[in-house]
Amino acid sequence: MCRYMAERTTAGAVSSEPLIELRDVYKIYGEGLESEVRALDGVNLRIMRGEYVAIIGSSGSGKSTMMNILGCLDLPTYGDYYLDGELVSSLGDSELSEIRNRQIGFIFQGFNLISELTALENVELPLDYQGVFVANKRARAIEALEKVGMGGRLNHHSNEMSGGQQQRVAIARAIVTNPPLILADEPTGNLDSKTTADVISILRGLHAAGATVVLITHDREIARNADRTVRVLDGRIVHDSAVDGKEDI
Amino acid sequence: MNLQRTFKMALKSISANKGRSFLTMLGIIIGVAAVIALVSLVKGQQNAILAEFRKMGTNQIQVDYHIWNGADVDYTDELYAYCDSLGSDVVLGISPQIYANGNNEVRYRDKKAEYPNVYLVSDQYTICSGFTINRGRDLCYMDVKRMNKVCLLGSKVADDLFNYENPVGKSITLGGESYTVIGTYASKGVSQEQGGSYYDNIVVVPYTLQSRINKSEYSYSSNHTYIVKAASSEAMSEATRKLNEFFEIRGVSQNGYYGVYANDEYMNYQMEGLAEQGIFLGIIAGIALLVGGIGIMNIMLVTVTERTKEIGIRKAIGAPRRVIITQFLIESSLLSAMGGLLGILLGYGITPVLGKVLPDYASLGVVIMPAPFIVVVSFFVSIAFGIGFGVYPAMRASSLQPVDALRSE
Numbered sequence: 014m015c016r017y018m019a020e021r022t023t024a025g026a027v028s029s030e031p032l033i034e035l036r037d038v039y040k041i042y043g044e045g046l047e048s049e050v051r052a053l054d055g056v057n058l059r060i061m062r063g064e065y066v067a068i069i070g071s072s073g074s075g076k077s078t079m080m081n082i083l084g085c086l087d088l089p090t091y092g093d094y095y096l097d098g099e100l101v102s103s104l105g106d107s108e109l110s111e112i113r114n115r116q117i118g119f120i121f122q123g124f125n126l127i128s129e130l131t132a133l134e135n136v137e138l139p140l141d142y143q144g145v146f147v148a149n150k151r152a153r154a155i156e157a158l159e160k161v162g163m164g165g166r167l168n169h170h171s172n173e174m175s176g177g178q179q180q181r182v183a184i185a186r187a188i189v190t191n192p193p194l195i196l197a198d199e200p201t202g203n204l205d206s207k208t209t210a211d212v213i214s215i216l217r218g219l220h221a222a223g224a225t226v227v228l229i230t231h232d233r234e235i236a237r238n239a240d241r242t243v244r245v246l247d248g249r250i251v252h253d254s255a256v257d258g259k260e261d262i
Numbered sequence: 263m264n265l266q267r268t269f270k271m272a273l274k275s276i277s278a279n280k281g282r283s284f285l286t287m288l289g290i291i292i293g294v295a296a297v298i299a300l301v302s303l304v305k306g307q308q309n310a311i312l313a314e315f316r317k318m319g320t321n322q323i324q325v326d327y328h329i330w331n332g333a334d335v336d337y338t339d340e341l342y343a344y345c346d347s348l349g350s351d352v353v354l355g356i357s358p359q360i361y362a363n364g365n366n367e368v369r370y371r372d373k374k375a376e377y378p379n380v381y382l383v384s385d386q387y388t389i390c391s392g393f394t395i396n397r398g399r400d401l402c403y404m405d406v407k408r409m410n411k412v413c414l415l416g417s418k419v420a421d422d423l424f425n426y427e428n429p430v431g432k433s434i435t436l437g438g439e440s441y442t443v444i445g446t447y448a449s450k451g452v453s454q455e456q457g458g459s460y461y462d463n464i465v466v467v468p469y470t471l472q473s474r475i476n477k478s479e480y481s482y483s484s485n486h487t488y489i490v491k492a493a494s495s496e497a498m499s500e501a502t503r504k505l506n507e508f509f510e511i512r513g514v515s516q517n518g519y520y521g522v523y524a525n526d527e528y529m530n531y532q533m534e535g536l537a538e539q540g541i542f543l544g545i546i547a548g549i550a551l552l553v554g555g556i557g558i559m560n561i562m563l564v565t566v567t568e569r570t571k572e573i574g575i576r577k578a579i580g581a582p583r584r585v586i587i588t589q590f591l592i593e594s595s596l597l598s599a600m601g602g603l604l605g606i607l608l609g610y611g612i613t614p615v616l617g618k619v620l621p622d623y624a625s626l627g628v629v630i631m632p633a634p635f636i637v638v639v640s641f642f643v644s645i646a647f648g649i650g651f652g653v654y655p656a657m658r659a660s661s662l663q664p665v666d667a668l669r670s671e
Contacts, residue, residue: 086578087665107582113664114580125575125668129274134267139579141264186579 028062031095032194032225033083035059038092040078040248052078053089054248060227062193065220067228067239075248077198080229084117084196085109097193114142118187118224122199124179126171132158132182133167139190157185161215177208184215188224195219195226201235213238265592272593275565276600286561287601289554290644294605296547297640298632299613303623304540306630308533314456315529319392321495323502324359326487327509327520337512338469341488344508352501354491355386358469361487364476365437368465370423375465378419380436382469382476388414388447390491398430398445405444406468413441416464417449437475441467453627498524544636551640554601555647562594562655573659574667583660590656591649598648602641609637 040053052075060066070076081087082094085101094101096116104112119125126135136154158164161181171179180200187195197216201209213235220226228239236242244252276283329335338358345356362380369375381387385401388394395414405412413436420429429443450461467475492501502522509520566573573586609632617623617630 081665084578086668087663110577110580110582112580113578119578121668125571125578127572127575129271130267137264138576141267142580142582142585190580 027064030062031059032062032064032097033058033060033227034093034095035082036093036095038082038089038094040075040082040087041090044090051248053082056092056248056250058243058250058253060225062225063220063223065217065226065228065238065240067230067236067242068245069230069233069236069242070245071231074245076229076231076245078248079245080196080198080227083194083227084119085113110142114139115190116192116194118190118192118195120180120184120187120195120197120200122202124171124176124183124203126179126183126186128171131168131170132163132174132185135171135182136186136189139186143190154185154189157189158182160188161185175208176204177211180204180208180212181215184212188219193225195224197226197228199230199232200228201230201232209235268589268592269596271589272596275569275593276597282561283597286557286597287554287604289557290551290598290601290647291554291605291608293547293551293554294602294640294644295608295612296550297544297643298606298609298636299616300543300547301540301636302609302613302632303617303620303630304536304543305633305636306617306628307623307626308536308540310626310628311456311532311536312529314453315526317392317450317452318456318461318525319390319450320526321492321498322390322392322525323490323492323498323505324487324523324525325490325505325521327514327518328486329514329518331517337486337508338488341508344504345490348501348504351493352497352504354493355389356488356490357384357387357390359383359387359390359487359489360469360472360476362437362467362475366465366475367438368419368423368434368436370429370432370434373423375419375422376463378416378463378465380465380467380475382472383466384469386491387466387489390489392491393447393450395445396448397428398443400445401466401468406470409468409470411439411441411467411471412444413465413467415443415446416462417447418459418462419465420446436465436467439474495526498526548643551644551647554644555598555651558594558597558601558648559651559655561597562590562652563658565593566590566655566659569659570662570667570670573662574664574670577662577664578668586660587656590659591652594652594655595645595648598644598651599641601648602644605644606632606637606641609640 035056035058038053038056039051042050042052054075056079068076068079078087082089085096089102092102096112099112101109101112113119127138130138133151133154136157137150140150140153155164155167158167161184163178163181163185166174166178166182169178171182174182180203195216200216201212204212216226216228217238226239228235230236242252242254243250325341327337341356345353360382362382366378366380367374368378368380383401385403385406388400393416398414401412401414404410413434415423415429423429423434424432429446432443433440434443435441447462447464449459452458452461490501490505492498502524505522509515509522514520576586613632614629617628623630
């Protein structure tokens with residue numbers, strides 16, 4: 014599956030080929046019922062390689078649903094989702110697992126570390142699923158932890174770390190596979206302002222190193238760090254700074 | 263996938279809920295111990311009975327015939343020659359074994375033996391019957407040919423008449439006539455259940471003395487019984503076939519009857535009965551094991567529910583279904599394997615105790631230990647149950663939608 018191993022563009026440069034393309038994407042719950050909910054209601058979105066995009070919206074706007082679909086955690090009811098040219102919405106369970114593993118690095122609000130495992134083991138986990146040779150795996154996991162400044166806490170469990178430290182470990186886990194796409198869902202929602210600044214600067218660094226970063230947030234301060242903002246309301250994109258010009262947020 | 267880490271995770275998960283894990287294992291522990299104990303008890307009984315049959319004498323064939331119309335035909339010499347011609351890899355010996363039904367009171371001075379069985383036999387009787395001589399000598403060809411008035415005593419008769427005296431060379435009276443004791447047989451040591459000292463309560467004399475001992479015409483003509491010793495248990499069927507042939511060729515079934523009975527038939531019958539009993543008890547105990555397996559499935563479903571979030575995280579970072587399935591299968595099989603091992607320990611503990619306590623087995627007078635084959639079988643069956651009953655929970659875990667699983671707390 015070498016074609017998934019997308020090459021990174023040079024630092025910070027935005028390429029002309031889309032990494033993400035949503036075409037008329039709908040996510041409808043309870044379709045046809047009176048209680049029908051259109052979480053996504055005809056979304057079209059293109060994100061180029063090397064972009065740093067913030068998707069903003071209040072809770073219930075549909076931004077989390079969009080994040081789930083972009084992250085291949087969920088499939089659209091209608092419409093097509095192309096990730097790196099591949100029609101994701103037609104893929105089966107095992108192909109989706111492989112895409113999540115190699116193409117996407119997730120950063121969650123609640124960190125989502127596995128508490129029974131140490132920091133190092135958590136970071137090694139995505140490599141375990143790739144079957145990478147063990148010595149190489151350990152070295153790569155340590156390298157990723159050092160990048161986020163957690164090289165000194167390899168054998169700590171999550172209950173021995175602060176929220177900021179846990180989120181750094183989670184970021185190390187997201188970048189250990191060198192995925193072209195970093196998806197961050199309210200990554201600073203559970204953090205204080207000091208550690209928020211750290212996490213935001215790490216994300217900037219990743220973007221500067223060539224990764225495409227998509228950040229989902231309701232926090233305007235955080236969104237301001239991104240190069241492009243996409244505002245979602247009632248399941249539709251109501252403002253896109255790339256199309257409509259810079260929004261006053 | 264990292265198998266070592268998966269095992270570590272499974273062990274952690276099991277030890278995190280020690281009480282719950284132990285209660286889950288209890289079903290397997292009891293099931294395995296029950297299978298081991300019940301099957302081993304029956305197996306032990308089988309071995310003990312087999313040993314008894316060995317003492318009585320193995321590979322024996324009883325032969326008898328009778329000719330109607332009073333026209334008596336004596337096939338003894340022909341049978342001797344025939345058995346000889348079959349070769350020592352089929353038949354080791356043949357001897358008449360005629361029950362003396364006349365006056366067979368046996369006395370030495372003022373002592374009287376307690377209703378011994380007196381048999382008229384040849385010099386091959388010792389080989390055929392499985393006795394061993396412990397004092398004196400065996401009957402020889404010349405004793406038979408010359409109708410020497412000599413006898414051998416079974417250990418019960420020797421004890422009754424002579425106490426601690428050496429009977430060899432002494433004279434006893436049988437039916438009022440004097441016989442010289444030339445030797446004694448060692449006890450067969452058969453247990454009370456299988457007849458005990460009955461087998462040792464015998465006196466044997468050369469069969470050529472038949473006319474002196476079985477005096478009535480009727481008894482004389484009706485007694486054509488022989489004991490044949492086959493070379494091995496494998497040679498039994500060949501020997502019985504050949505002996506049947508002997509009588510068929512001579513047309514005995516037309517003007518009389520004959521019988522050829524392998525003595526292992528009764529033993530095989532008893533063994534088959536016990537084997538069936540063993541299978542039956544094994545299945546009953548297997549049901550306990552099955553219930554234990556269902557207990558594992560139940561607790562694994564609980565575990566999957568508890569760890570939905572973790573499953574979601576793993577799926578989000580790219581764990582394929584087979585990794586999730588393997589993880590839960592390893593946990594369930596580890597649970598059942600630990601239960602299986604504890605069950606084996608319990609089985610080793612209770613099998614000899616039950617063998618001592620239950621009257622059926624205690625009377626065998628042997629210590630019954632678990633049979634290795636059933637220990638191995640029950641261990642692998644318990645692991646198989648762990649895997650088998652782990653499949654459904656594992657499939658459920660692996661088919662969770664990552665978005666739903668992540669949302670759970």
